[in-house]
Amino acid sequence: GAVVSQHPSRVICKSGTSVKIECRSLDFQATTMFWYRQFPKQSLMLMATSNEGSKATYEQGVEKDKFLINHASLTLSTLTVTSAHPEDSSFYICSVGTSGYEQYFGPGTRLTVT
Amino acid sequence: QQQVKQSPQSLIVQKGGISIINCAYENTAFDYFPWYQQFPGKGPALLIAIRPDVSEKKEGRFTISFNKSAKQFSLHIMDSQPGDSATYFCAAGFRAAGNKLTFGGGTRVLVKP
Numbered sequence: 165g166a167v168v169s170q171h172p173s174r175v176i177c178k179s180g181t182s183v184k185i186e187c188r189s190l191d192f193q194a195t196t197m198f199w200y201r202q203f204p205k206q207s208l209m210l211m212a213t214s215n216e217g218s219k220a221t222y223e224q225g226v227e228k229d230k231f232l233i234n235h236a237s238l239t240l241s242t243l244t245v246t247s248a249h250p251e252d253s254s255f256y257i258c259s260v261g262t263s264g265y266e267q268y269f270g271p272g273t274r275l276t277v278t
Numbered sequence: 279q280q281q282v283k284q285s286p287q288s289l290i291v292q293k294g295g296i297s298i299i300n301c302a303y304e305n306t307a308f309d310y311f312p313w314y315q316q317f318p319g320k321g322p323a324l325l326i327a328i329r330p331d332v333s334e335k336k337e338g339r340f341t342i343s344f345n346k347s348a349k350q351f352s353l354h355i356m357d358s359q360p361g362d363s364a365t366y367f368c369a370a371g372f373r374a375a376g377n378k379l380t381f382g383g384g385t386r387v388l389v390k391p
Contacts (some may be wrong), residue, residue: 165324196376207367207381208322221376257321261377265310269321 166192166260170270177248177277185243185273187258192268193238196261199231201254202272208257214241248277282370284382292390297355299385301368304349308370312379313342313353316365325366326353358389 167190177183187197197214212222212233220233230252232244245252253276259267284301291297301311312327328335328342328351335342341354355362365386369379 168321170321198378205386207383210378210380213376213378259321265371265373265377266312266324266327267377267379268324269314272319272321274319 165266166190166194166262166268168258168260168268168270170256170258170273172273173271174274175276177275179249179277180247182244182246183248183275185245185256185258185275187241187243187270189239189260192260192262194241194260194262195238197235197241198259198261198267199233199241199243200257200259202257203254211243245275248275250277253277282368282380282382284368284385286385287383288386288388290388290390291358293358293360295358295389297358297362297387297389298352299366299368299387300350300352301370301382302348302350303370303380305370305372306349307372307374308380309373310371310377311342311344311351312369312371313340314367314369314381316367316384322367355387358387360389360391363387363389 169188171186195216199211200208211226212220214220214235216235222228235241257272259269313325314322315325316322326337339356344351368382371379
């Protein structure tokens with residue numbers, strides 16, 4: 165399957181600042197990437213679908229101005245959490261969608277907002 | 279319509295035993311059913327997946343059983359090992375939705391040595 169990396173693996177930021185998370189597809193040209201968030205002991209919640217060269221599609225209830233997604237190339241998508249607040253603290257995970265149905269996930273980024 | 283319900287929430291099994299996790303879905307448009315394994319602090323890893331044109335798929339110690347009429351599918355982990363202790367998620371997707379996946383709530387499996 166596709167190999168996916170995320171950077172950083174952990175980040176701590178102060179309330180009100182912005183944080184950028186990178187998701188890279190290392191061995192596959194991904195036209196579609198997905199961003200999820202996961203709270204402790206909970207399931208994965210899809211935030212948005214990121215399509216290369218076009219605007220991301222956000223799930224209902226996800227603020228597009230707060231969670232900025234850029235998919236500028238076939239190997240890189242970024243998620244920027246703007247004006248982060250403690251309630252944004254979560255585990256953010258990206259995945260790469262293949263030409264079939266499969267999704268391969270990155271290792272995740274733990275965001276803590278103080 | 280988009281929900282996937284997973285049970286049980288947690289499971290304890292002895293080494294060598296069988297772990298069984300069940301999922302049920304509502305939307306008959308779903309046509310792809312993967313299972314993911316997740317260890318603490320890591321991203322989910324694709325374990326095994328099935329399409330609705332088959333009733334069973336086996337890969338090593340992992341088997342998916344699929345019942346289209348009942349809209350249910352399950353994961354069986356045979357000869358469970360302590361290294362299988364993880365959280366398992368079922369999911370469902372369909373191409374018309376851009377291959378988006380809807381995840382079940384997860385099952386925490388603990389295999390006791």
